[in-house]
Amino acid sequence: MTMLAHEMKLQWTVLVLVLFMVLSKWQHCAAGDQMVPCYFIFGDSLADNGNNNKLQTLAKVDYAPYGVDFGSGPTGRFCNGLTIVDKIAEILGFHNYIPPFATAQEADMFYGLNYASGAAGIRDETGQELGERICLNMQLQNHQKTVQNLIGMLGNDSALRYLNKCLYSVGMGNNDYLNNYFLPQYFPTSQEYTLEKYTQLLIEQYSQQLKVSPLNSIFRISLYELGARKLVVFGLGKIGCVPGAIATYGTNGSACVELLNNASRLFNSMLLPDIDQLNDDLPDAKIIYINNYKIGEDSTVLDFKVNNTACCPSSAIGQCIPDQTPCQNRSQYMFWDSFHPTEIFNIFYAERSYSALDPSDAYPYDIRQLISLDQGVAEAM
């Protein structure tokens, strides 16, 4: 680079920085107390807010009655209203919900992006019987593009310092069971592996995606290597209690599909020591685990009797049938469609993840504590 070019690049960087400081100041005023500068979201249909809308897939919900309780109507959220990550963004003081990567403007990346995709999994093939989806590896690649964009604008050091201060959350694994292992008509995994072995492979792959990439593959990148230092990992809930699973597998006299709940518990029990390991291996990062399984069991503390069937009339694949009238009072239902919770439960999960009511809700601590930790990262800019 010539001296002149170098200087011009410097000036450009300074200009962008100033603009950025102004922007973040403004955002600060507008949003009141925004607790983190940015929030990046990875996940499946529990967090997707429109990334699947333009994909060729059955797993998309950009039609009524989805969004019946959301200001702007159907958005691609698999819910009547807010998702868990929407509510977390709201609690964190963000002025807007974190936008979907698929349709975000360039400036949105300063506040965070949502890469989540319905039917997606830790494994690349998960969910393929439904069509296109953005698996976790592809979500990481999309984030890598964002990081490169940010580096292009701010320079390497400022960009990384900035990325270090963001909050990150990942919720994956549901589909690796529901749309892979337990669909033997489409996937061979249950013939190839015992449930234990399969779960162990899932956890190994997951922790690489969070922590460190296998040798030399540009397609395998990790969140840590992309600058993440404050990471929330959501465990699996009781996937055996969702109406769609009960309808498909039957309960053999129990309240839920035991085998599926056992898979969730196995996944969580293998994930937990991994969280400890990640925290040990990456001393400059803080990673927490949210115990959705346990929080879900406590939802009876909501002071009303809820109906645990789906609120909207659902199709064979468990999504609301387009334009059918949903239940009148969504607050009395645990499930919106045959697989996804209603907004009121998402809010309940989000509030408990942010501020644990019981010590076992979050490990080793909750989101509130995670974001309050100073990790010795220099004040960026």
Ligand SMILES: *[C@@H]1O[C@H](CO)[C@@H](O)[C@H](O)[C@H]1NC(C)=O
């Ligand atoms: C950016 O900086 C980090 C640490 O400061 C370094 O490890 C990395 O190689 C740099 N990347 C580029 C593309 O210069």
Ligand SMILES: *[C@@H]1O[C@H](CO)[C@@H](O)[C@H](O)[C@H]1NC(C)=O
């Ligand atoms: C169903 O329950 C009965 C009695 O509890 C048990 O013997 C049987 O193995 C169960 N079947 C399945 C498929 O889990």
Ligand SMILES: *[C@@H]1O[C@H](CO)[C@@H](O)[C@H](O)[C@H]1NC(C)=O
């Ligand atoms: C689920 O796990 C429980 C407790 O470990 C066990 O007793 C039960 O047999 C398991 N059920 C199935 C269907 O795997």
Ligand SMILES: *[C@@H]1O[C@H](CO)[C@@H](O)[C@H](O)[C@H]1NC(C)=O
């Ligand atoms: C739940 O709602 C369905 C209709 O959506 C109704 O048939 C059922 O009786 C309700 N169950 C309870 C326990 O209220």
Ligand SMILES: *[C@@H]1O[C@H](CO)[C@@H](O)[C@H](O)[C@H]1NC(C)=O
């Ligand atoms: C909806 O249900 C909740 C919980 O039972 C109740 O508090 C609320 O009054 C109901 N709303 C309407 C409009 O019926």
